[in-house]
Amino acid sequence: MTATAVRPPSPASSGVPGGVVRMPFAKAITAGLRAALAGDEKVLLMGEDIGALGGVFRVTEGLQAEFGEDRVVDTPLAESGIVGTAIGLAMRGYRPVVEIQFDGFIFPAYDQITTQLAKLHYRTSGRIDLPVVIRVPFGGGIGAVEHHSESPEVLFAHTAGLRVVSPSSPQDAYTMIQEAIASPDPVLFLEPKGRYWEKGDVDLDAPVGVGAAARTLEHAAVVRPGTDVTVVAYGPTVHTALEAAKTAADEDGTSLEVVDLRSVSPLDVPTVVASVKKTGRCVVVHEAPAFHGPGAELAARVTEECFYALEAPVLRVGGYHAPYPVAKLEHDYLPSVDRVLDAVDRVLAH
Numbered sequence: 001m002t003a004t005a006v007r008p009p010s011p012a013s014s015g016v017p018g019g020v021v022r023m024p025f026a027k028a029i030t031a032g033l034r035a036a037l038a039g040d041e042k043v044l045l046m047g048e049d050i051g052a053l054g055g056v057f058r059v060t061e062g063l064q065a066e067f068g069e070d071r072v073v074d075t076p077l078a079e080s081g082i083v084g085t086a087i088g089l090a091m092r093g094y095r096p097v098v099e100i101q102f103d104g105f106i107f108p109a110y111d112q113i114t115t116q117l118a119k120l121h122y123r124t125s126g127r128i129d130l131p132v133v134i135r136v137p138f139g140g141g142i143g144a145v146e147h148h149s150e151s152p153e154v155l156f157a158h159t160a161g162l163r164v165v166s167p168s169s170p171q172d173a174y175t176m177i178q179e180a181i182a183s184p185d186p187v188l189f190l191e192p193k194g195r196y197w198e199k200g201d202v203d204l205d206a207p208v209g210v211g212a213a214a215r216t217l218e219h220a221a222v223v224r225p226g227t228d229v230t231v232v233a234y235g236p237t238v239h240t241a242l243e244a245a246k247t248a249a250d251e252d253g254t255s256l257e258v259v260d261l262r263s264v265s266p267l268d269v270p271t272v273v274a275s276v277k278k279t280g281r282c283v284v285v286h287e288a289p290a291f292h293g294p295g296a297e298l299a300a301r302v303t304e305e306c307f308y309a310l311e312a313p314v315l316r317v318g319g320y321h322a323p324y325p326v327a328k329l330e331h332d333y334l335p336s337v338d339r340v341l342d343a344v345d346r347v348l349a350h
Helices: 025-039 063-067 079-091 107-117 153-157 170-182 213-217 237-252 269-279 294-306 327-333 337-348
Strands: 020-024 043-047 072-074 095-099 133-138 163-165 187-192 199-203 221-224 229-233 256-260 263-265 282-289 315-319
Touching: 020 025, 025 043, 025 063, 025 170, 025 187, 025 199, 043 079, 063 072, 079 095, 079 107, 107 153, 133 170, 153 163, 153 187, 153 263, 153 294, 163 170, 170 187, 170 199, 170 213, 221 237, 221 269, 229 237, 229 269, 229 337, 237 256, 237 282, 237 337, 256 269, 269 282, 269 294, 282 294, 282 337, 294 315, 315 337
Parallel strands: 043 072, 043 095, 095 133, 133 187, 163 187, 229 256, 229 282, 282 315
Antiparallel strands: 020 199, 163 263, 221 256
């Protein structure tokens, strides 16, 4: 990873309205994209139907009319070509933000992302930076058809040279998309599409990119303090973990500490380790299959760092080692509050 980053402008300096606004998760990303576009003329958006239509989920709605067709570009249906073009633009000094319509559509671009985008900085001994952001609506919960509810983050987290991050709240969606764009590194920005319509307060004046923007992206956050069990989640499952923590507290007083990982790669191991050393127990939750999933790496790290503090094995709650199911079965496939609480009961039984 490279060490320098562009500091995003404040909303006031970029001409974007400030203050605290309640908005859906998707519109918080829109606001972050608008601030980035207004603050740096080298930022541009690319993707299928992102212009006049505003994207499948309307995340880029209104941005082409505001910034023009040269900066919000409707592309052909060709994911490999889109990412390849973004790589060339980045080499010429631009900061392209690519939208992949759905998670399952990213695979035609997999070669470009993993063999070119991820490796050119290393291959050139640091002479070339590739500040490319790839926005990917990911995860399930929307009743979609095949190839529209995947969680492929581990495939990219395994590839050195990529940052893989996922916000879990409208506030993080607003700030993290700007930090991702300001980062000199290529970033996969995973947006939990099942949470797009959930609303939250967004401080449009919140600091963005304090210090090196790339470093802020990789910091986990303790979003609910607790004493009995650490529950680690990211993206769509943070909400599930928080619901489980509330239920556990209401039912029998069990205190769950919820850590929002925010970054799948790199991992903020120190924040997780500090929490687990306090609670002595850990459950990792994600929608991706548990088998060879991101939680396996985290469980191994926690076991190594917290061996003498652990009171029970680290448990994982994830999707099953099977293709994503049809819509009527997806809620049996996805981690639920009951499945999280079952894992909590198992670690407390030791």
